Amino acid sequence: MNANRFDLGGGEPIITLRGIAKSYWREALEIPVLQGIDLEIPVGSFVALMGPSGSGKTTLLNLVAGIDRPTCGTLEVCGHELNDLDDDELAAWRNAHVGFIFQNYNLVPVLTAFENVELPLLLTSLGRRARRERVAEVLALVNLTDKQWNYPRQLSGGQEQRVAIARAIVTDPDILVADEPTGALDAKNAEEVLGLMGRLNADMGKTIVMVTHDPKAAHHARHQIHLEKGVLDRAVEVNR
Amino acid sequence: MRWLALVWKSLLRSRRRTLLIVGSLVLSVFTVAVLQSLLTTLDSITSNPNSGNRLAVRHKSGITQMLPRSYETFLRQQPEVETVCSLQWFGGYYQDPRNFFANFASDETTIFQTFREEFGLANLTEAQVKEYLRDGAGCIVGESLALKNGWKVGDVVPLTGTIFPINPRLTIRLIFKSSRPSDENVLHFHYKVLEEGVPRMKGLTGAFWVRVHRPEDIPRLIERVDRHFANSAYETLTETESAFNLAFVKMLGNISTIIQGITIAVVLAILIVTANTMGTAIRERGAEIAVFRAMGFSASRVLSLLLAEGVLLVGLGAALGLLLAQAAAGGVRSAMGAVMPFFADFEITSVTALLCLAGALAVGLLSTFIPAYAATRRPITEGLRSVG
Numbered sequence: 001m002n003a004n005r006f007d008l009g010g011g012e013p014i015i016t017l018r019g020i021a022k023s024y025w026r027e028a029l030e031i032p033v034l035q036g037i038d039l040e041i042p043v044g045s046f047v048a049l050m051g052p053s054g055s056g057k058t059t060l061l062n063l064v065a066g067i068d069r070p071t072c073g074t075l076e077v078c079g080h081e082l083n084d085l086d087d088d089e090l091a092a093w094r095n096a097h098v099g100f101i102f103q104n105y106n107l108v109p110v111l112t113a114f115e116n117v118e119l120p121l122l123l124t125s126l127g128r129r130a131r132r133e134r135v136a137e138v139l140a141l142v143n144l145t146d147k148q149w150n151y152p153r154q155l156s157g158g159q160e161q162r163v164a165i166a167r168a169i170v171t172d173p174d175i176l177v178a179d180e181p182t183g184a185l186d187a188k189n190a191e192e193v194l195g196l197m198g199r200l201n202a203d204m205g206k207t208i209v210m211v212t213h214d215p216k217a218a219h220h221a222r223h224q225i226h227l228e229k230g231v232l233d234r235a236v237e238v239n240r
Numbered sequence: 241m242r243w244l245a246l247v248w249k250s251l252l253r254s255r256r257r258t259l260l261i262v263g264s265l266v267l268s269v270f271t272v273a274v275l276q277s278l279l280t281t282l283d284s285i286t287s288n289p290n291s292g293n294r295l296a297v298r299h300k301s302g303i304t305q306m307l308p309r310s311y312e313t314f315l316r317q318q319p320e321v322e323t324v325c326s327l328q329w330f331g332g333y334y335q336d337p338r339n340f341f342a343n344f345a346s347d348e349t350t351i352f353q354t355f356r357e358e359f360g361l362a363n364l365t366e367a368q369v370k371e372y373l374r375d376g377a378g379c380i381v382g383e384s385l386a387l388k389n390g391w392k393v394g395d396v397v398p399l400t401g402t403i404f405p406i407n408p409r410l411t412i413r414l415i416f417k418s419s420r421p422s423d424e425n426v427l428h429f430h431y432k433v434l435e436e437g438v439p440r441m442k443g444l445t446g447a448f449w450v451r452v453h454r455p456e457d458i459p460r461l462i463e464r465v466d467r468h469f470a471n472s473a474y475e476t477l478t479e480t481e482s483a484f485n486l487a488f489v490k491m492l493g494n495i496s497t498i499i500q501g502i503t504i505a506v507v508l509a510i511l512i513v514t515a516n517t518m519g520t521a522i523r524e525r526g527a528e529i530a531v532f533r534a535m536g537f538s539a540s541r542v543l544s545l546l547l548a549e550g551v552l553l554v555g556l557g558a559a560l561g562l563l564l565a566q567a568a569a570g571g572v573r574s575a576m577g578a579v580m581p582f583f584a585d586f587e588i589t590s591v592t593a594l595l596c597l598a599g600a601l602a603v604g605l606l607s608t609f610i611p612a613y614a615a616t617r618r619p620i621t622e623g624l625r626s627v628g
């Protein structure tokens with residue numbers, strides 16, 4: 001095994017992928033999307049997953065985030081072997097361990113910024129008051145306290161994405177997964193969102209896996225992993 | 241934010257669509273509730289709880305043909321019979337032809353005994369009854385009819401005849417209370433007024449109402465009476481009060497079949513409309529559902545939330561529809577109650593309301609479940625890719 005090629009530095013792995021493959025079937029025809037993925041990502045990493053369109057970045061991210069299942073191979077994430085969890089256990093696991101950030105924010109349009117952030121907390125045992133305090137806390141962190149009663153349509157793209165980030169971290173997950181988080185933003189807003197993610201990584205120790213094909217965005221990560229036609233190509237440490 | 245708030249806000253996603261569907265639900269539930277209540281009302285005429293021991297004897301050739309009052313002698317001689325009362329529909333009106341209510345010329349000596357439940361005889365004093373018997377130009381009226389016209393005991397009510405060419409002036413001698421409002425929308429006066437005022441009615445009556453001691457005796461009695469008068473100049477048709485009323489109601493056509501047909505059509509139409517709307521609404525939310533599930537909402541949790549939306553939507557429509565029907569029932573009572581006495585009983589019964597509510601909830605669950613279930617079966621990754 002050529003572990004050296006994917007050395008992301010020391011530290012306990014929080015994400016471990018072994019022999020992961022993923023195929024889709026169109027009728028009897030197997031379409032392999034990922035093949036032979038072996039990867040360890042240490043706690044506290046900020047990894048940019050790069051590669052050409054269709055190379056399988058989103059597919060790999062979805063597997064790590066537990067919203068998709070591999071065709072073969074094992075994934076251990078946050079101390080859980082994901083293959084061992086049934087769908088409901090996996091849902092509970094995601095709520096506890098993973099925060100999602102999407103390219104198009106995916107806020108619920110009929111809920112205010114505050115309510116959007118509160119949403120994942122409805123599944124926890126927190127009471128109303130504790131939830132409110134927690135939401136206020138993360139909204140302050142993304143600097144949107146003054147916009148908390150706005151609806152998504154009353155926010156700019158950059159603000160919407162910051163609300164989405166607040167929603168992703170409100171349950172205090174170990175891992176943040178982001179699929180092209182700046183894909184819909186202009187340069188200035190993209191910088192702001194990436195800066196925020198950098199702080200979440202550096203100050204709060206969140207492990208971040210971010211899919212991007214934008215080299216500028218990838219530059220904010222500490223490591224870049226390149227995917228090529230469903231196979232890991234190389235890992236690069238970002239020099240700053 | 242609580243769960244209910246989440247469901248409620250989701251419902252208001254597309255206000256126009258929500259309004260549209262609530263509106264069509266309101267109309268459907270209203271229609272079904274009113275029609276079904278109509279049916280219940282009509283049913284209650286043919287199943288008067290007090291009618292079990294009464295018979296109507298009329299001319300075999302139809303309601304408009306007369307029988308000799310002398311038949312009463314034979315009827316009275318039958319051991320099963322308790323009382324016999326001649327009763328003739330007078331069909332008069334008070335002041336205005338539109339101001340129409342049931343009024344009869346009836347044998348004052350037996351009317352109270354024959355219809356003692358309807359007149360609430362137990363609550364009447366002997367003196368009250370005697371007042372009426374004493375005055376040949378007296379009449380008795382039900383309380384709701386008296387209230388409606390502002391009548392009190394001692395008032396004179398001029399009736400204008402429509403079937404018979406007389407306009408009797410009647411003095412109210414007694415106002416009675418009844419347990420059913422429809423039974424109070426009635427006026428009775430002495431049979432003599434008709435017989436003496438209309439020569440062709442001398443010694444004749446439209447029907448005899450016969451009260452028997454025991455309901456079990458009825459079939460035997462019917463058979464004997466009709467056999468006795470067979471081959472006479474005035475052959476009789478004897479039937480139970482329910483059957484008699486049914487014959488009357490049948491004039492309205494086979495209304496029950498029509499109403500049930502309309503009800504089924506309305507329920508099917510609303511089911512299709514709701515299913516289609518909920519289907520579209522849920523399919524449009526493919527990405528959102530995927531996001532909820534990514535955040536950790538289990539498939540069954542999302543399914544419950546969607547079902548709650550459907551139930552809330554439909555429940556809202558049904559509740560409003562029932563309120564509207566309830567309000568309309570009051571209108572029906574006052575508008576139709578006078579024309580057809582039994583409409584004075586018209587109401588949306590709690591059984592009808594519950595049935596409508598249950599039906600609506602079934603529609604809501606059924607129409608939401610299929611698209612909601614399909615949506616929560618869909619892989620999360622697919623839902624996320626469907627983002628527009």
Ligand SMILES: Nc1ncnc2c1ncn2[C@@H]1O[C@H](COP(=O)(O)OP(=O)(O)O)[C@@H](O)[C@H]1O
Pocket residue numbers: 024025031033051052053054055056057058059060622
């Ligand atoms: N549900 C699916 N059915 C069939 N093919 C799919 C499905 N999802 C993704 N693919 C294919 O898998 C490949 C990798 O997709 P994806 O992981 O989205 O790539 P990337 O994010 O790198 O652009 C693509 O060729 C895509 O067409």
Ligand SMILES: [Mg+2]
Pocket residue numbers: 057058059179211
């Ligand atoms: Mg992608």
